[in-house]
Amino acid sequence: MSGISYAVWSASVADPAFSEWLRSACEPEWTAVVEHRFAEEINRGEVSDDKMRRYLEQDFQFVDSFTALLGAAVASADSFEARVPFSRFVGQIATDTERSYFHRALAELGGELSPTVLEPVTLDFRALMDEARTSQNYALIVAVLCVAEWVYLGWASRAKQPLPENFLYREWIELHDGEDFRAWVGFLRGELDRVGPGLGVEEQGRVLDFFQRATRLELRFFDMADAQ
């Protein structure tokens, strides 16, 4: 991961999108997440039931903190226009994802909605999201949300047709690769592009720090899932 400033970087590229500065400063970890063996196994429908159960049990705890972080984005956004997409997504997670996919998938796999043991990476990820949430700093909050959604779009959009027949994989891929999801990631990136360039150098560095920490945690999360 590199530490080149936005000012220096933006002078050297044709399209100086703030979100691209953040992403490019996360290589090689970013690509390691998107091309992770565990993600490729999901895309091919080849994860064992035991691994998938443990991954989804931990991920459900991730999604809990993620949903709280979305609430902080609703609260800290600087305009009504910006609050609306976050609000819509809170509703979607609370209904489609939480009620539908996780409950069905964990029932199918014999998993628990409240596992007694949280993996270290799950605790660390929840701590980062709590730190962003309690900062009430819009740019930091969006940085963490953006990493989580953008990397998921990254691996899911690599899935080949036809998708696996088993709903455990097919629905998890489809959740992260539809037109709506692509637009949602575009919105998150657009918010960083909108507010990032106007921040002071120190604040830009803080946004980068949260973005990089989230990317490292995404890598550790897949490593954890793969190692089970």
Ligand SMILES: Cc1ncc(C[n+]2csc(CCO)c2C)c(N)n1
């Ligand atoms: C470690 C981890 N990182 C990102 C996501 C992506 N994501 C964030 S909330 C949500 C549910 C709504 O689609 C999804 C899939 C994840 N699940 N787990």
